[in-house]
Amino acid sequence: MNDITSLGESGVNRSRAEELMTANGLEAIVATTPENVHYVLGSSLRATNWTMQIYALLPRDPSLRPCLIIPTNRLGVIAQMGITSADLYVYSDFFVEGSVEGKPSTPDIDLFYSLLQSVKTYAGPVEALEAAAADLGLKGQPIGVDEMRITPDLLSRFAEGLPGGQALPAYKLFRQIRQIKTPFELERLRRSAALNESIEQQLIDLIAAGVHERELAEHYRLTVMKGGGTPAMTAVGAGPRSALPLIENYFRTIERGDQVRFDLCMQLDGYWGDTGRTAVLGEPTPWMTRHFEAVLSGWKEALDLIRPGVKASDVFQAAVARVQKEGIPHYRRQHVGHAIGLELYDDITLAPGDHRTLETGMVLCVEVPYYELGAGGFQIEDTVVVTADGFEFLTHMERKLFVK
Template sequence: MTTELSSASVAEAAERRAKLFSNCRHADVVVAMTPENVFYLTGYWSMGTDTDRLRKLAAVATREAVLLVAPAADLGPALEIFTATADVFPFGVFHFEVELLPEGDRVRKPAPDFHVALLQALDELAFPRARVLLDTGIDDTISSRLAALRPQYRLENGAVAFNRSRSTKLGPEIDRLDHAASVAELSIREGLAIVRAGVSEWEIAGAITSGIVRRGGVPGFIVVTSGPRSALADAYPSHRRLQPGDILRLDIGCRVDGYWADTARTAVLGEPSRSARELYQMTSAGATTLLEQIAVGMTAGRAYTIALEAVRASGLPTYRRHHCGHGIGLEPHEFPTLSPESTTRLESGMVLCVETPFYQLNGQGMMVEDTVVLGDNGTRLLTSLDRQLCMLDI
């Protein structure tokens, strides 16, 4: 990570913390324990959490300061974000040579385990009767342990506060989402460029993945399914080789600088059949109509209805779907979800993925998914790939 990116990460994290506290004025301290919320408060992402979701990590923050609680192995990478090792409370065993650390920094002795390190960080920033918001809620094991060991703090469920704060994006966050969408789309173009009869799904996935990595992204879900497999939602690629007339469904997600892209497109190898062409027009009509009508102040449930009814009116009266879109940010699926029961009002600054896919098992599947930013003066698409059914040379 470059010095410029580190500085940007620190500044953006400070802006996000200020936003969170402005929405939770009664809170004195917030504690984050999910990787996404730790990043939200600190600007630091631990690679270890990508391979081990049970890996313990936390951020403890006030309006003025933030501390990182992390495995001792994170101390080195964390110094790319934090200006002093005194801001990091390590735990466990990992050996870095102290001489390599910046002069004058107070190197903390690693605590024996996560819980001890978390208590140390909390005690440094909190005070008796402080209101402490926990993003894991107040019923989990960690919260119960904190309540027993530190009864002087008033622990409260902060999960909703984090979700609400993250649901609307600040300018730098939208810029990062825009960049992530561009990385995904450029990589999708590279994948489509190698498609010919005889090319396997894995080969196409490899081209897309390579493009994501070369552009600084971390591949997330790389759904490349063809022919009868095109109807398999969220499925890994296979060694199936494409044949003339096959439908090719791509649903690509990646993370760039902490923020996600989620983009889907459908192609056909050669000339599509009349039924495939008509089916694509009918299903994509839902997403297209919603992108035209979605606006600030609309409920998420109303957005769902607009998309669903558009598909049905286009010629699929029995079309069903559990949701027609979702928020995106530090996670590929964030609050709110565009579902039939949601009464959540859409707000300026929300970034949403809009989709109306179709999955017919033992038949065919197709989808188009785009990302849109809501604003008081209208909407802006972050995705720009052609939304028509893509016809590829055999």
């Protein structure tokens, strides 16, 4: 049961999880959202609809293995992925016949077959979750539940067996644990950032008169897919459309003199990449240069402050003040960056209302965009990990107004 070495296959920060569960008086927490389940497991599982329930139980005690609660039909995927980081508790009927004995097979089929033979099937997800908790010796102990992706009726039923009939909502607690990235997670965030920015550089290289925004967006999405990732928001805006913050549709053919703003989001192995740059086809106007320099100054100001112990809100205030001073006196912004990880917006935002302090191991996207309708938009966004003496870049593209 307690094969500690295989715990390394997921990115969970067990010591931080233990500390925060202890502080909240909990013996375990149950992940229900795909991101938190991925966190416990180290791999993504798809659910086919909202009623399909997939949970991962993470015990406070780091010597106990996590448990995964899945419908029986997911066992084959578990076998293909070679997931061994959790004990399995399955529910609902699913029929697969045959035997691998003496037959042509592959290791994933052998594992699938042995799982089908060995797992006990429970009536439903709550029964499976209760069995997992009981096997860990946690029956009647306080357990928190990520409240975002469990159906309310099942949450009520599970809570009945908990002290006081209550399950502490644990979505925010999972996010708090996930604030400090583990080496497993940093490696994935590095790979995701590298794929994302390599394609962003390709888009800049492709900028030319007559190229349509849509061609660039499609190149991005297909190249992300070819690289094994999943593309998401693909902001490619040329000329006046560079002033649109989120971009999901593409209308403009690039012309000489256009500025082009990129803000590109994708996932690789569950971890997000989010990078932004601005380019101009032809000579930038003085207006473009002044505004880009102002935004770049604010971004540098933010980075100058980033180190353990600094308040997120102080980074925000300093960056905005710097942009205002350097050329955009009316500059306003709701944040100048956000944590990134298994969610595009992980916990901690460089925003006026977030007074928490930065810590070593946090990964942040630092961005100081400016959007002016009827004129244009500017973006610079990079990803950094907070280190003991400041930060280290996960992105490495040139940080300038690209001139084509």
